[in-house]
Amino acid sequence: MQVSEKDVEQLAFLSRLDLTAEDKAVYTKSLNAILDYLAMLKKLDTAAVEPAAHVLPIKNVFREDKLRQSLDREQVLANAAEVGEGAFVVPRIV
Amino acid sequence: MKLLTLSVHQLGELMERKEFSSEELTRVHLERISQVEDEIKAFVTVTEEAALAQARAVDQKRARGEELSLLAGIPMAITDNICTDGVKTTCASRILYNFVPPYDAEAAARLKGAGAVLMGKCSMDEFSIGPAEEKSGFFSARTPFAPEAAPGGSSGGAAAVAAGEAAFTLGSDTAGSLRQPAAFCGVIGLKPTYGRVSRYGLISYASSLDQIGPFARDMADLALILNTICGHDAKDSTSAAVAGPDFKKSLINDVKGLKIGLPKEYLANTEPRAAVKIWEAAAQLEELGAVCEEVSMPHTEYALPAHYIISSAEASSNLARYDGVRYGLRVDADDVLNMFSKTRGQGFGDQVKTRIMLGTHVLSAANYDDYYVKALQVRTLIKQEFARTFEKFDCLLTPASSTIAGQSRKETDGPLAAYWSKACNIPVNLAGVPAMSLPFGLVEGLPVGLQFIAPHFGEEILLRVGYTLQQNTEQTRLKPGLAC
Numbered sequence: 001m002q003v004s005e006k007d008v009e010q011l012a013f014l015s016r017l018d019l020t021a022e023d024k025a026v027y028t029k030s031l032n033a034i035l036d037y038l039a040m041l042k043k044l045d046t047a048a049v050e051p052a053a054h055v056l057p058i059k060n061v062f063r064e065d066k067l068r069q070s071l072d073r074e075q076v077l078a079n080a081a082e083v084g085e086g087a088f089v090v091p092r093i094v
Numbered sequence: 095m096k097l098l099t100l101s102v103h104q105l106g107e108l109m110e111r112k113e114f115s116s117e118e119l120t121r122v123h124l125e126r127i128s129q130v131e132d133e134i135k136a137f138v139t140v141t142e143e144a145a146l147a148q149a150r151a152v153d154q155k156r157a158r159g160e161e162l163s164l165l166a167g168i169p170m171a172i173t174d175n176i177c178t179d180g181v182k183t184t185c186a187s188r189i190l191y192n193f194v195p196p197y198d199a200e201a202a203a204r205l206k207g208a209g210a211v212l213m214g215k216c217s218m219d220e221f222s223i224g225p226a227e228e229k230s231g232f233f234s235a236r237t238p239f240a241p242e243a244a245p246g247g248s249s250g251g252a253a254a255v256a257a258g259e260a261a262f263t264l265g266s267d268t269a270g271s272l273r274q275p276a277a278f279c280g281v282i283g284l285k286p287t288y289g290r291v292s293r294y295g296l297i298s299y300a301s302s303l304d305q306i307g308p309f310a311r312d313m314a315d316l317a318l319i320l321n322t323i324c325g326h327d328a329k330d331s332t333s334a335a336v337a338g339p340d341f342k343k344s345l346i347n348d349v350k351g352l353k354i355g356l357p358k359e360y361l362a363n364t365e366p367r368a369a370v371k372i373w374e375a376a377a378q379l380e381e382l383g384a385v386c387e388e389v390s391m392p393h394t395e396y397a398l399p400a401h402y403i404i405s406s407a408e409a410s411s412n413l414a415r416y417d418g419v420r421y422g423l424r425v426d427a428d429d430v431l432n433m434f435s436k437t438r439g440q441g442f443g444d445q446v447k448t449r450i451m452l453g454t455h456v457l458s459a460a461n462y463d464d465y466y467v468k469a470l471q472v473r474t475l476i477k478q479e480f481a482r483t484f485e486k487f488d489c490l491l492t493p494a495s496s497t498i499a500g501q502s503r504k505e506t507d508g509p510l511a512a513y514w515s516k517a518c519n520i521p522v523n524l525a526g527v528p529a530m531s532l533p534f535g536l537v538e539g540l541p542v543g544l545q546f547i548a549p550h551f552g553e554e555i556l557l558r559v560g561y562t563l564q565q566n567t568e569q570t571r572l573k574p575g576l577a578c
Contacts, residue, residue: 001464003455011451014458015410016417016431018439019447030448031455037510038399041468044475051470052477054302054332055288055526056550061331075196081424088419091430 001039002032097122098258099573101312102319105261106164109156116149116156116167120211123169127213127259134257135235136250138174139182140214145169148211155209164318166209171260173251174215175222176306177295178202181212185297187220189441190422199295200330201264201306201323208322213260217250220443222271222299223409237279237499238574239540252279255309256574262310262319266296268303268405270495270519273531276309277494277543280533280572282316282560283309287551288526289334292327300408301332303401303523311571313561316530317341320553336551344557347565350383352555355487359394360518364493371542372493375534375563379491382562386491389483393475397521398513400472403456403465404524409446410453416441473524480525484549489559492518494531494543522547530556535569 003011008028012019019027073086082089097105097119109116124142131137152167172178175185177195184190198206206212217235235250238257251263252275265272267285276283284307291306298304308319324338356376361369376386418424418437425436442450456465483490497515513520522529527550531543544563548555564570 001461007455008451011454013435015447015450015454016414016434016438017442017447017450018432018435027448027451031452034402034448034452034510035455038403038465041396041399041465041472044393044396044472046468046471046475049471049474051467052474053470055473055477055524056332056334058289058332058334061328063328071196076420078196079193079421081418090419091426091428091433093430 001035003028003035098126099311100261102168102261102310102315103164103312105168106166109167116152116211117146119167120145120149120169120213123213123259126257130238130257130259133236134238134250134253134259136216136254136257136259137171137214138184138186138217138250141181141212144181145211145213148206152209152211163208163322165205165322168210168262169213169260170205170210171213171216171251171254171263172202173218173249173263173265175218175266175297175299176202176264177297178212178215181215183215183297185221186218187442187446188423189416189438192423193421195295197295199306200292200327202295204322205264205319216254216263216265218265218271220446221297221409221413222266222268223445223449237541239278239280239536240499249275249309252276252281252283252309255279255281255311262308262315264306264308264323266304266306267523268300268305269401269513269523270516272307272309273519273529273543273545274495274516276531277533277541277545278499280541280574281309281311282313282530282532283307284316284320284530284553284556285522285528286320286324286553287334287528289332290336290338290528290551290553291323292330292333294327294329294333298408298412300405301412302408303405305523313557313564314342314345316560317345317557334551339554341553341557344554345561346558347562348383349379349559349562352384352489352559353487354379354384354386354559355389355483355490356386357389357391357394357483357490357492359391360492363514363517364496365498367537368493368495368498368542371534371537372491372544375544376491378563378567379559382566384559387487389487389490391479391483391521393472393479394517394521396472397476397524398510398517400469400476401520401524402510402513403469404473406449406453407457407466408453410450410457413442413446413450476521477525480521480527480547480549488548489552489555490547492545492547494518494545498537498542499540518545526550528553528556530560532560532563533570533572534563536572541572
């Protein structure tokens, strides 16, 4: 199934990727080439096959809800572009 | 310089005999790095001062007569998607160009704990999203065997070991990134079983496929490194609760009676000059007493599209965290939504953006069953096919890459042409089984790698086969004709 430039615009919006009009045309073309190739999977009948999200029989891991040492706030904030009052600062939201 | 081609074991023993200090060995490697880096470009960051300080600390411990690991004082490097405390870790992406992790990845911590000296961080494709160390956000590494050829995606770590810039390195493998570069650079690369090595601190690309592993020159070194990095870690919830064996016990020079399968579908798609070497290796293994037999794994051709879907889906989710807020690049804008979009639009490269959008597409409600669920079903079939094959065989022998280093690709191979070169690697990640790339001679001056695949937690068989070949043929020990 092919995607249109409008679909790519929506995908870029959902993915939070700012694309130029030129980009949109390029990605539409490359995504469609990939989707054409992926269509080969249709040849294979998998109706009776269980999907495998994981390769090993692993289960959810729980731990006790106990207070533990974590990174210092200063360390955690050290990589941010903008901080203030011990928090990450972002542009106005509302 | 002879020191630059020795194994970890040889270097460790020479240091124990006080032939030279770790500081001296580190200086020799730093000199080597400054000498060859213009050509090889295996490093994103070189940590000269920290390396010398670490080396001196090891020397002091040795002078005090403390008991040390053989890894103590050995120069190593780590691929730039594995977090290192206080050392910039960029994933070769503009979006993380300035990220300095405040902690070590578990595997890095274990190696540092053993005293290995970090020389720096190795180059890679942006976020390991390959395919062939050609899509770095910064620059591309080169194989020491052919300066015009890429080292195989996606790790400069193999090039660093081959060029004598580090005695061993640590990388990760989502689609063959430990095995193809090893093949192209003439070193050993091993992707352990999924869950064998903690992924804590490995920057995620496709979490159900990613696994950390080593590049080395020698099978005994490989065993030593695996003994150090394998084992359960509570900080990684997918870490397997399986005790790591003593891999040194698998260094057995004997393959008598071992049953080795050669999957037809892997060989059919391989560059003929590389395929010839696989048959040559099979003949040699038979001479040494193994039984080699062709086998069919008919679902192999579906592995590549399934892997592409699953890895894109997981990447689109994992890479959502780069938003300009907590770390990395931020491109300012008036409102938060534009800040996110501009940051991500300018921070990620084309390949990464393509994957993120494709992943978003295959996970959308309208396409989920046709693509994502379908790919997971194919994964089940691939996994079952490996399980069935391993009922009959102890391990499998395939090419480590469908192409030879530097081979140009045909336009007719389609949009995923570059991934075709990894067609022999990709099924392994889907099934989560361990696999190793071992050098086996040259074709027209370029190295060829064998890939051995074992059942889940069957690394011991890989070590045994690799060790036997290393004891019996010089073809497994390749040296680039790089000026020393």
